[in-house]
Structure formats: C-alpha cells, structure tokens
Amino acid sequence: MNSVTTVLAGLDGVRPGVEALYRDLHAHPELGLREHRTAGKAAEALRAAGYAVTEGIGGTGVVGVLTRGSGPTVMLRADMDALPVKEETGLPYASTATAVGADGVEQPVAHACGHDVHVAALVGSARLMARAPEVWRGTVVVLLQPSEENGNGARAMIEDGLTDRVPRPDVVLAQHVLPCPAGYVGTRAGSFLSAADSLRVTLHGRGAHGSAPQAAVDPVVMAALCVVRLQTVVSRELSATTPAVLTVGSIRSGTGPNVIPDRAVLELNVRTYDPAVREQVLAAIERMVRAEARAAGAPREPEFEHLSSFPPTVNDQDATDTVTRAFAACFGRGVHTADLQTASEDMSEIPAAFGVPYTYWCIGGTDPVLYEDALRRGTVAQDVPVNHSPRFAPVLQPTLDTGVTAAALAWLAP
Secondary structure (H helix, E strand, O other): OOHHHHHHOOHHHHHHHHHHHHHHHHHOOOOOOOOHHHHHHHHHHHHHOOOEEEEEEOOOEEEEEEEEOOOOEEEEEEEOOOEOOOOOOOOOOOOOOEEEOOOOOEEEOEOOOOHHHHHHHHHHHHHHHHHOHHHOOEEEEEEEEOOOOOOOHHHHHHHOOHHHHOOOOOEEEEEEEEEEEOOOEEEOOEEEEOEEEEEEEEEEOEOEEOOOHHHOEOHHHHHHHHHHHHOHHHHHHOOOOOOEEEEEEEEEEOOOOOEEOOEEEEEEEEEEOOHHHHHHHHHHHHHHHHHHHHHHOOOOOOEEEEEEEEOOEEEOHHHHHHHHHHHHHHHOOOOEEOOOEOOOOOOOHHHHHHOOOEEEEEEEEEOHHHHHHHHHHOOHHHHOOOOOOOOOOOOOOOHHHHHOOOOOHHHHOO
C-alpha cells in the first residue's frame, strides 16, 4: 500500500466531521477580518489533530504546524471570509446571519464564494495527514487566511510577522471551488487568475436647476460619456488576443429629477494578466476620464482613488506538474487543464513573502446532473449558479471528498 492509499484510507473516518464543519460554517458566515468564530472552530479542530496552533495572525488568521521528522515543508492555505450577500439557496443550513458593514448599515452575510468548503476541506486534509504519520516525513503548515474578498487578508498576516512566526515552506498549495461539476479537478501552469484593480473616480461639475442646464456643467452627462468611452479601452486599445476586463460597476450622482448635481462618482474594476497591460489599461482610464472632463469644461480635475489591488496568480510549472501527478494518483483518473480565470486572489502574496513557488487549482462544486442537463440545453450561464451568486452553494459530495486531498504527499512521502 503506497502513501497516498494509506492516507486516503482514513477518508471515511474524517468525512462526517468535515461535512458537519462545512454545514456549521455555511450557516455562520463572517465578513473579512471578523472571522472570529470560524477561526476558533478551525483552531480547535487543528489542536485536536495534534497541530501546534497560533491564532490571531493578521487579526483572525490561524496557522497550524505538524512535524514528523526531517523533510520538506509544505504550506496548505485556505481563506475564511464570507460576503455581504443574502443567501437564496433554500438549504436547511442556509445562512440567516447579518452584520454591520463599514458604512454602518446592517446587511445579510453568506458564504456565497465557497470559502466554507475551503476551510472544511483543509481541516479534513490536516486530519488525514495527522492520522498517517508513518507514511510521510517533513512539516505540514496549515494556514487559514482572513479577508480574501477585500484583498487585504494575506497582507495583514504578512505585516503581522507571518514569515518569522511559521516555518518557511518549500511550496505553497491552495485551491478554490468553482461552478464546475463536483468531482472535477483542474490545474493550470502559468497564468491562472487575473490581477484586479478597483478604482473610484470623482467627476466635478457645476450644479444648477434642472430647467437651466446652460448654467451647469452636468456631471451626469460627463459620467455617461466616460462609461461609453471606457468601453473602448479593451475593444480598441488592446489586441483581440490580449485578455482583459474593464467594468464600471457603480455610478452615483444627484438627489432629484430637477436638480443637476455638482459631482458624479464612478467605481470601476479592471482585470488583467500582464503587468504591462495592467499599466496600459489604468493609464487609458485616467487619460479618457480627464479628457471627458476637459471637454465638458469641468471646473476641477477628476479625482482617482485606488480602492484595492489583487496580484495575478501565476502558477509555478514544476509545482503544478507535481500536484497534477498527485491528483491522478489520488483520484485514479486524469486531471483537467483549467481555463484561464478572470477571478482574482491575494493568496500569491504569501508565497511571494517567503520567496517560494506555489500552485493554485480548482475543484468543482456543482451537482453533476444539474450541470450536464444545463450543458445539454446550452443554459449553463443561466442555470448554474456561480461564485458570489445568492444561489451559490456547492453540493457536499463529492465536492468535499475531492477537496480533502493528499497533495502534500507529493513532497512529503519518503
């Protein structure tokens, strides 16, 4: 019996606990940097499995360390935070939680991105490794990160001394559940997730009565022209083979139908894969917005505020090849090559802080029958809920079993 078979033989023993933890976390989601209950549950489970646990790194981050002799060090990472979304799945363990947001307004909270799957699966992996110490040598570092959705959780842990408080890994491994059929595993070397930048642009006009537009510099019109003009950045300034996304997700201006306001605020999101393309798109946004303001005769220059930034996820070739082979051994079948994703993550900041390689892969969480039916009808986009949807909720199995992998053994098995 090889090491993978030995470790996975313990799956039946950990499965009930993993499913129970998933249901519990799903029903009790917490927003970024407030994951106190989630972190406590994970820390308790890791201690029970024999890990040395450190809590409160970067606010709510948790690290568990288990060493079995000399050998490589492998870090396994999962994110913990939920979203300000009202759940509409109808599940018996659906979230009814609420929280007060940064704006002081109470809002619903749900695990609409699958981070509950990530935490439960990682705890399951940690338990499997602890149950079979005789088949591996080295160190497992389990890291549970806060506030991925806000793009500041990895940075918070690093700034709180993460690299000095845990063993330096030889490789960092992470995964994400996506709306693919449950049981699916997809790896991809090189570029996988995009970089993401969110901007707030304030356009300044001159207010007036709605009946006297000649007395105004109308920021609503200015904003509308900016939105239209910005659609040409990707379509007309980048090659058709260069992937990028530019979305204006929010426009706010005015208080009534007969009042021309004095300002308008746009919020934009940009997704790119190449640093040079990123700089080109950001520069084009500023150039176009400033030009529209000048054309309108704006009394003041527009203001640009960078709200958040996510780095690109670029998987190491050797690490990706290694886990791909490990998954084939775990699952007894081939592993898919995942598509390039326009979603973004801050996970890569952690291996960057240590100066080590990483690989990040995806697993499916959609009911396979539902997915196949939608695929046959050509209605996947309409019928399969995606991450961040109020209806997103991965099926328990085989999603969790797939997530509870023995990938670390690719480095730790003697």
